[in-house]
Amino acid sequence: MSSNAQPDYLSVKVAQLLPYLRRYARALTGSQNTGDTYAAATIEALIADQSVFEMGFSDKVALFRAFHAVWTSAGAPVQEEGELGADAQAQKRLGKLTANSREALLLHTIEEFPVFEVAQVMAIDQREAQALIETARREMAHSLSGRVLIIEDESIIAMDLEDIVSEMGHAITGVARTHKGAVQLFAREKPDLVLSDIQLADGSSGIDAVNDILKDAGDMPVVFITAFPERLLTGERPEPAFVITKPYSEDQVRSAVSQAMFFSSTETLSA
Template sequence: MTDTGADITFSDLIAAELPYLRRYTRALTGSQARGDKYTVATLEAILKDRSTFDNDDSTRVNLFRCFHAIWVSSGQTFAEEEDGIRARAQGLLAQLTTNSREALLLRTIEEFSLADIAAIMQVDIEEVRRLISTANEELANNIRGRVMIIEDEPIIAADITAIVEQLGHDVIGVARTHTEAVELGQAERFDLILADIQLADNSSGIDAVNDLLKDTDVPVIFITAFPERLLTGDRPEPAFLISKPFQEAQVQSAVSQAMFFASTATLKV
């Protein structure tokens, strides 16, 4: 298309879906930087060839399909060499069934239908079902850890605690404020933080997490009603996000994915 108006419309459609592609690529790689590199590579591929959008699928499905093609062709590996615990995490990821985590994330976090996932991954629906089932089994059997929850709503905190414990993890405690979170972090070892954005005393969950990460390096899952606000790529941002209101499967998936990138020695091989 050469029409300028059409170009603007297409760009706007892509821009509207970019935050969600960023969320997906970051969850796959466990890193804002690595995930955003894949997002940029996807945009560059679209700029070179827009023909993959010449079909009846939605912009979002086509965008994710473009990314998936790049992800598969790159060997589903990361450009940077890793060492220590992160190398061990990558080793665990490499042992998982190909495309299983991808299918699970597309279903639970991005909430695509099975038919859409099949279109994105270029497989049939039965294969999508098999991959999701396999991912759930493999993730559940590999990782155990200690989780800190930062959440000021008692009912939500109780729900998250139950979900995390059903996965086999230990919840070290629930903090309702910035101060409580820092105190809990000083008193207990933890492998993962699951945090709300707005806390009881109007303090920031992001600020609490930043203070906790001064002394350690663990994955963080943020819960927010406005995920697109934390997915701009303009500043340091979380690799793992859950949208409010959330489903149990979303928390399960995000926790299991994030645990693969835990920086402590609690990964179980």
């Protein structure tokens, strides 16, 4: 550990940022367990050496830069031994993408780093970071298309999500405002992806609706939208791989939907 490092970085600053690192790691790997393994490895690395926090970066950039040192040294992405079905197919598709492009896109859209900070996190030139983001957008846009069920109780937001997802080339199976409505729409036509708010119009839970849907859905990716992402990123229970923060941007939705189509995030959640 650097002799000048302050002992409260891990206990205070890193702890505050850890939910967002876990969100990023999970979106990057498509798995809560795998993502958390990389996040834990990052913390272990920081226990040994916190000098990244002395390089003049923001605390969030420093933490994510430490993560990327671990991530790249492990030769990511890594296909887990015995991985089958949709997860194995996802890794095959990821292997065809331009190296480092997904990382750059996720950092820029989901975690909202400006391009210059993406470059700092990834230890690359700013122009290279911008090129990687643009490459990822092109490659992900042409990767997969499918049917999307939207669970959202606010009409304006639901319409906006419909427009974004439709412009991406996906078909909308329906828009549900309640838990019951979501289950009914799913029974009518099975989607390839669910895009869901957490709190619904009648006081019901989007999490409960998704859990009921996933009982019969098999492998299906899910993207959650919430104003309080940290509530879903505690590490105390099964959590979603893809979480968008409200208010969201069009870029965030496009990126999360594209990323989620690569994976099957079917872990059930606790309300």
